[in-house]
Amino acid sequence: MKAKHQRMTLVVLALIAIVAAGLIAAWALRSQANYFYLPEQMAAEPPAVGQAVRLGGMVQPGSIVTQPDGISIKFIVTGNEASSVPVRYSGILPDLFVEGSGVVADGSLGADGVFEATNLLAKHDENYVPRELEGLEGHDGNEDYAETVAGLD
Amino acid sequence: MIAELGLAALWLSTALAVLQMVSGALGLKDGGNSQFAIYARPAAVVQAFLAVLAFFLLLYAFAVTDLSIKLVATNSHSAKPLIYKLTGTWGNHEGSMLLWVGVLALSGGLLAGLERRLPEKTMSATLAVQGFVALGFYAFLLLSSNPFERLPVPAIEGGGLNPLLQDIGLAIHPPTLYIGYVGLSVAFSLAMGALMTRQVNPNFAKILRPWVLGAWVFLTFGITAGSYWAYYELGWGGWWFWDPVENASLMPWLAATALLHSVSVLAARDALRTWTIMLGVLAFSMSMLGTFLVRSGVLTSVHAFAVDPERGSFILALLCLYIGGSLVIFALRAGSISEGKRFSVTSREGALVFNNVMLSAILAIVLLGTLYPLLTEAFDVRVSVGPPYFNPAGAIFAIPMLMVMAIGPLLRWKEDKPARIQFELALVASVVIAVIALVAILGDYGILPVLGLALSIGLAIAAFLPLRGRRLRLVPVATWGMVCAHFGVAVALFGMASESAFTEEKLAAVAPGDVEEVSGWTIELESVDPVAGPNWTAIEASVLASRDDEAPTRLAPQSRNFWSPPQPTSESALITRWDGQLYVVIGDQAGVDAAGNNRWQLRVWWKPFVTFIWYGGLLVAFGGILSIAGRVQVDLKRRRASAMGQERRDDLDALGDADAADGPVSEPAE
Numbered sequence: 001m002k003a004k005h006q007r008m009t010l011v012v013l014a015l016i017a018i019v020a021a022g023l024i025a026a027w028a029l030r031s032q033a034n035y036f037y038l039p040e041q042m043a044a045e046p047p048a049v050g051q052a053v054r055l056g057g058m059v060q061p062g063s064i065v066t067q068p069d070g071i072s073i074k075f076i077v078t079g080n081e082a083s084s085v086p087v088r089y090s091g092i093l094p095d096l097f098v099e100g101s102g103v104v105a106d107g108s109l110g111a112d113g114v115f116e117a118t119n120l121l122a123k124h125d126e127n128y129v130p131r132e133l134e135g136l137e138g139h140d141g142n143e144d145y146a147e148t149v150a151g152l153d
Numbered sequence: 154m155i156a157e158l159g160l161a162a163l164w165l166s167t168a169l170a171v172l173q174m175v176s177g178a179l180g181l182k183d184g185g186n187s188q189f190a191i192y193a194r195p196a197a198v199v200q201a202f203l204a205v206l207a208f209f210l211l212l213y214a215f216a217v218t219d220l221s222i223k224l225v226a227t228n229s230h231s232a233k234p235l236i237y238k239l240t241g242t243w244g245n246h247e248g249s250m251l252l253w254v255g256v257l258a259l260s261g262g263l264l265a266g267l268e269r270r271l272p273e274k275t276m277s278a279t280l281a282v283q284g285f286v287a288l289g290f291y292a293f294l295l296l297s298s299n300p301f302e303r304l305p306v307p308a309i310e311g312g313g314l315n316p317l318l319q320d321i322g323l324a325i326h327p328p329t330l331y332i333g334y335v336g337l338s339v340a341f342s343l344a345m346g347a348l349m350t351r352q353v354n355p356n357f358a359k360i361l362r363p364w365v366l367g368a369w370v371f372l373t374f375g376i377t378a379g380s381y382w383a384y385y386e387l388g389w390g391g392w393w394f395w396d397p398v399e400n401a402s403l404m405p406w407l408a409a410t411a412l413l414h415s416v417s418v419l420a421a422r423d424a425l426r427t428w429t430i431m432l433g434v435l436a437f438s439m440s441m442l443g444t445f446l447v448r449s450g451v452l453t454s455v456h457a458f459a460v461d462p463e464r465g466s467f468i469l470a471l472l473c474l475y476i477g478g479s480l481v482i483f484a485l486r487a488g489s490i491s492e493g494k495r496f497s498v499t500s501r502e503g504a505l506v507f508n509n510v511m512l513s514a515i516l517a518i519v520l521l522g523t524l525y526p527l528l529t530e531a532f533d534v535r536v537s538v539g540p541p542y543f544n545p546a547g548a549i550f551a552i553p554m555l556m557v558m559a560i561g562p563l564l565r566w567k568e569d570k571p572a573r574i575q576f577e578l579a580l581v582a583s584v585v586i587a588v589i590a591l592v593a594i595l596g597d598y599g600i601l602p603v604l605g606l607a608l609s610i611g612l613a614i615a616a617f618l619p620l621r622g623r624r625l626r627l628v629p630v631a632t633w634g635m636v637c638a639h640f641g642v643a644v645a646l647f648g649m650a651s652e653s654a655f656t657e658e659k660l661a662a663v664a665p666g667d668v669e670e671v672s673g674w675t676i677e678l679e680s681v682d683p684v685a686g687p688n689w690t691a692i693e694a695s696v697l698a699s700r701d702d703e704a705p706t707r708l709a710p711q712s713r714n715f716w717s718p719p720q721p722t723s724e725s726a727l728i729t730r731w732d733g734q735l736y737v738v739i740g741d742q743a744g745v746d747a748a749g750n751n752r753w754q755l756r757v758w759w760k761p762f763v764t765f766i767w768y769g770g771l772l773v774a775f776g777g778i779l780s781i782a783g784r785v786q787v788d789l790k791r792r793r794a795s796a797m798g799q800e801r802r803d804d805l806d807a808l809g810d811a812d813a814a815d816g817p818v819s820e821p822a823e
Contacts, residue, residue, distance in 0.1 A: 010428070014510050020514070021513075091740075093741060
């Protein structure tokens with residue numbers, strides 16, 4: 001094999017591998033990416049039952065109910081309009097999960113119309129709002145909380 | 154005064170970066186004979202001193218909580234423990250960029266001060282590129298994120314540091330990661346310098362190698378430390394979340410790993426010339442992309458301290474300038490680099506090329522998965538990409554790579570027959586198949602964890618096979634480094650596979666006195682009490698955990714409330730055993746039980762061999778250190794030998810007999 005040929009072979013093989021990676025990525029991203037839904041979108045075009053999606057919105061004040069087992073909760077997520085989605089979650093709540101504040105729930109829609117959350121994301125700190133919730137009114141509900149405790153120190 | 158001194162030092166460094174760039178460029182133009190070219194090295198060294206001084210001045214301002222400086226006032230608090238005041242210096246945007254620039258200047262200064270083997274012309278080009286890169290980041294720091302900005306009126310009290318960052322992890326993770334990120338800038342500058350002066354040869358590779366290895370060791374250590382930090386601090390029980398910011402640190406590591414292996418081929422065999430240069434450009438591009446993703450505010454996470462579009466576009470412009478510029482030079486010059494030495498497919502080089510291509514493919518998978526949500530957002534579709542994408546898509550390329558990694562080091566350079574290593578091949582293959590069969594019989598686990606377990610055990614054996622039949626005392630230190638790093642990969646892989654296959658989890662609402670069981674552990678909630686720390690109050694659970702008949706160990710997981718800034722965090726409690734970790738988190742109060750006692754949420758995980766993930770990471774980093782030590786040792790020996798040879802030649806010349814001159818001592822192939 002001539003020198004030029006070996007270099008060409010290497011370049012072609014590397015290109016094939018990278019293009020293959022790109023194609024696999026494109027295919028997997030289409031099938032595996034979790035689409036984000038607002039409550040009104042979920043009401044209008046519900047995802048297939050069991051399909052992994054994300055639901056984001058505000059936790060309706062007064063809606064958090066702890067179930068008798070002590071580890072599951074139910075609450076209602078509301079969006080910009082009147083629509084709302086009930087959510088069930090088992091586990092330790094994130095540190096900043098508060099009524100009237102923003103939340104992003106990973107999970108899937110159950111057959112009974114209740115969203116089964118496997119993971120909840122609340123705000124990381126006072127400056128952080130989950131990206132999906134930017135522009136959603138009322139996402140700064142935690143400022144009230146910050147103001148209440150601001151005078152304590 | 155402190156702030157003004159720091160700012161002056163930064164401006165002076167900027168001026169020196171300009172001098173370094175211009176002087177280096179003139180040296181390149183006039184073939185190293187320019188009178189002006191001699192300034193490049195001193196400029197880089199003094200610049201390093203000034204930039205590091207500026208960083209220490211900011212550190213001092215944080216230590217004494219100088220509240221007239223805006224950055225200190227927004228990010229620190231006088232009641233914070235001293236260690237967190239110090240680490241808080243880089244727990245914010247401006248401070249972390251100053252650390253970035255400080256490390257950049259320091260590595261440029263070290264290169265200029267220590268490296269004497271490179272041809273002067275190549276060195277000039279390298280320093281010019283390094284100065285040009287530094288200049289962009291000085292401009293970014295001074296024009297859009299000045300860390301020394303004063304407040305018109307000093308604040309009465311500071312705003313405090315994000316409690317998640319008030320941890321010893323902040324002292325280790327960001328500085329090591331930054332040294333790794335920015336250390337790759339030297340690899341970038343050297344690659345550009347060699348490309349511009351057409352010096353891409355084994356000598357250049359030997360000079361490049363310690364810089365790549367050093368940066369790679371720091372990156373490995375930083376990623377390992379960051380993973381353990383997230384594991385115990387976030388209280389989610391996970392050690393890798395495929396968070397975009399984690400990916401931003403993984404991508405330079407993948408590129409640097411590929412670079413480090415191709416540099417070895419270039420050094421030992423004078424092959425893969427253009428490919429090595431390309432990887433040098435790619436590795437630092439990934440570092441800058443990571444900085445852009447984390448610092449620009451296009452991502453929101455605990456790492457993104459501030460959201461400011463102006464800063465984002467500034468870094469994006471720098472990114473385009475450096476990556477675009479280097480690619481243009483690459484395109485113009487790559488054709489003039491002649492083809493390196495040839496090799497057959499079944500050879501050490503062939504295996505390393507395969508490893509390089511697979512690492513690049515994994516890099517492409519991670520890069521596309523990280524950027525995809527940003528892309529779709531432009532079309533107003535919001536998606537998130539997580540483990541269901543990254544794990545299988547990455548594994549498609551990682552598994553063949555790990556298989557070749559097991560046998561690659563056994564092959565000879567240039568050309569080899571697979572039949573020569575048939576015993577080793579059969580041994581590793583039978584171990585892998587036996588483990589797959591065993592695990593598949595014993596239980597029902599996912600395909601990836603099973604493959605991971607089998608490959609990790611095969612790899613652990615294969616890692617030591619290169620030592621077979623060799624006298625261990627004579628094995629070069631660098632070879633021990635390779636064995637150690639490859640064994641570390643096997644150990645980490647074993648931890649990852651074991652954690653995802655065998656973890657058991659229990660979530661329960663328990664009242665004091667209640668007992669729960671999880672995989673052989675008995676866990677009793679003794680009591681729940683309020684406690685207070687210097688800047689927080691907490692609910693602390695007292696949990697007794699025991700296994701078999703041993704005496705119970707007391708654990709104290711907490712749910713903390715910091716009051717400046719006001720934020721709750723959970724502090725997990727861990728028991729570490731040789732075969733795994735018990736991980737306990739306390740949650741909220743959960744109503745009352747039948748007898749009217751208060752119940753608390755308790756979440757417990759038993760994670761078999763999870764610690765192997767980080768032991769493996771440390772072994773990999775240690776292997777890198779051994780490799781550097783081995784190379785430096787060989788280099789010093791060679792220099793001594795060639796000095797002695799020169800002396801003898803001079804003597805012989807003096808005697809009028811030049812026939813017996815020695816050849817140069819060649820580097821032993823590993």
